[in-house]
Amino acid sequence: MMSDFRPHTPDAAGDLTTPRGLYFALLQPDPSPEARSAGQAYLARQLEATASLPCELPEQPEALMTWMDQQAAQVGDAYQAYLEERKAGAPRRYFQTKSHALYFLKSVAPTKAVDGAWLYGLLQRWNDARFYPLIRIYLEELGDGDPEKNHVLLYKKLLATHGCEGWEQLDDSFFVQGALQLALGYGADQYLPEVIGFNLGYEMLPLHLLITAYELNELGIDPYYFTLHITVDNPSTGHARKAVQGVMEALPLLGDSDSFWQRLCNGYRLNSLGAGTCSVIEHFNLDQEVVAMLAAKSEAGRYVHSDYCRIGGHTVNEWLATPDRISEFLAALEAHGWIRRNQPPENSRFWRLIEGERAEMFGVFTAYEQQLLHDWIAGESALHAEARPNGERSGLRKRQPTFRAKQRMLERLAGQPNRSAHRSPGLAEALSSANPEGMPGSDFDSEEAALASQLKAQPDREAVMNTLVAQLAPALHATPAGLKATQLFARLLG
Incomplete structure (x- = not known):
């Protein structure tokens, strides 16, 4: 198994008043009270900064499903128009050269390294069926504990393949969105409507994701991380629909539903902050x-x-x-x-x-x-050079398998359907699978053994689930113990 994605920088928990300092302070196994408090203050400032921005959500939540379908159709039409342009001889829209594309991969790494983090705080509500769709989104961001599908590990491998390390030293502007997502993840109790609204915006399939995957593939860069998001964010059965379901389930039946909806819209607006795909691409010189x-x-x-x-x-x-x-x-x-x-x-x-x-x-x-x-x-x-299939030096490596072939390969290796389709096991059965081979064979295995011992010492199911929640934190879920904890949590959640 691969190690975790936690960046080890000398000033990892530095100035809490900057996005970068706050980011690394929150990207710890158990962030300090000072870091959590700074995160809430940061959220409050960002919400104030976006309050006057327009919001494309419908005025009433009842129209949300129709709105989502319309958004998906518009993106699909725009992507088909892009493909027609390319077929007619137009150059790539985003990446002039391979170095341009690699610059993009490195620049968005602070955000990709905390993929899904905004939903972490909802795990505490695992016993509340209203939050099941949103919790499932988080678990799927974590690949249900499969290292070949954990989004953070996938991105780490992509960066390592192309020598794009060193992103920890990027300027503050590249950490705005990541710091925001971590702050939401640790602020769900105070900002529940905003978390749900942010998730709604993040899980809608954007045009830039489709174009990015297409052009990365042209340049000989494996687009699997991006194509995986295209498939899981689909509006039919994927995260886009689960996000809408999560909104409808969470809307209060009693109390001030209008206030909840307005706060949800405020959270949706937070997606516009920080360095996004298009701004990063345009920034390259x-x-x-x-x-x-x-x-x-x-x-x-x-x-x-x-x-x-x-x-x-x-x-x-x-x-x-x-x-x-x-x-x-x-x-x-x-x-x-x-x-x-x-x-x-x-x-x-x-x-x-x-x-x-x-x-x-x-x-x-x-x-x-x-x-x-x-x-x-x-x-x-x-400029505009195409990838060479023989991998000769234009800076291009040997072309990787297409993302469809890789998906099929991963499914064969997994040898089982999505864990979310499994029956919910009994507590004893799940815990017995935590360390089935007994004594550990390496330091990595010892992390899993320590987790198993900790779980078996818990008095009941609730204590077990809460112990697992701690291991699913943004800084821990990609570790060996975190991956095992994700598997167990997903199974027990059913």
Whole structure:
């Protein structure tokens, strides 16, 4: 099993007044009271900031199902129009190059690393049938405990495949949405209508998800994480319909239902905050990314180069000693023939130093950083280039199986239907499956054994469920014990 997705940064629980600091403070196994309180204050500010924004929800909740169907039809029509444009020869709408797409994957990582977190607080209501549709959404975000379908683990693998690590150091603006989702997850008692409204907006199938999956696949990037969301968010049987069902179940039959609906609409508006798909894509600037990447590399690189080679009158170490001069350094490399822009990168001596196992700078740059350099050197010749099925160096890896083939493969490996269709087992039966093999064989296995011992010490079903809830927290559900806890919780929930 894979390890968890918790980022380990020196300032993980830093300034609670910034989105990034709050994000890492809440992305802990058991966030401190100070972090939780800061999360509630953050939510209050964000709700105030969005109060005047328009809301596309119908005026009455009774019209919600019709509204959802209309939204789905509009998205479907728009996607078909996009496909017709592409068939007629239009270029990709989102990603000019593969490095552009990888920049997007890295930039949205703070949000993807807490996928589903806004619903975590509802698990405490596991014994209330009104919240079953919403709890099922959360469990399905967690893959029902299957590491091959846990959304956070899927995204972690996608980032690792393409060398997109280091997202923990992104600017505050990229953490706004993730911090918001974590704050909702730990604030469900105070902000229940807002949580339900936010979920309603998040689970509607957006056009950008369809286009993103299509263009990632074109560029040789496995789109399975995104196509999985397309299938599970469908308005017929998926999360979109469950989200609407969750709204209708939660609406109070007695009391002020109008106030509940207005608060729900306020939560829906929160989806507009932070760096979204389209804004992240538009933010990309290849020149700036290359310069920023090399400036970050210069911190270590300025000490390790020999002085026998001088470029533009300076040694490499001298150039790298001043990160503000990286643009001048690149210009000098180009002027002296080390880099030949707008040509195949293989024609550049600088590229040959970093590409290939016997290259002198092999391992210095991650796959993502190499892709940035590749596309920057190639220039116009890299724009709108299609993926090459043989995986030859345009920065593309060997093409992955299509998402449909991968889904079929995963289903065969699983060898069983969706756990939500299983009968609800007895408590003793479920607990006996927590550690069926007895003594652990590794440190990872010992986490599951410790969970099993803890569960067997609980006096009743309620205590067992509450113990499992703690392991399904945003920071824990992707750990070995968290995955096992998710499986057990889903089975006992029935």
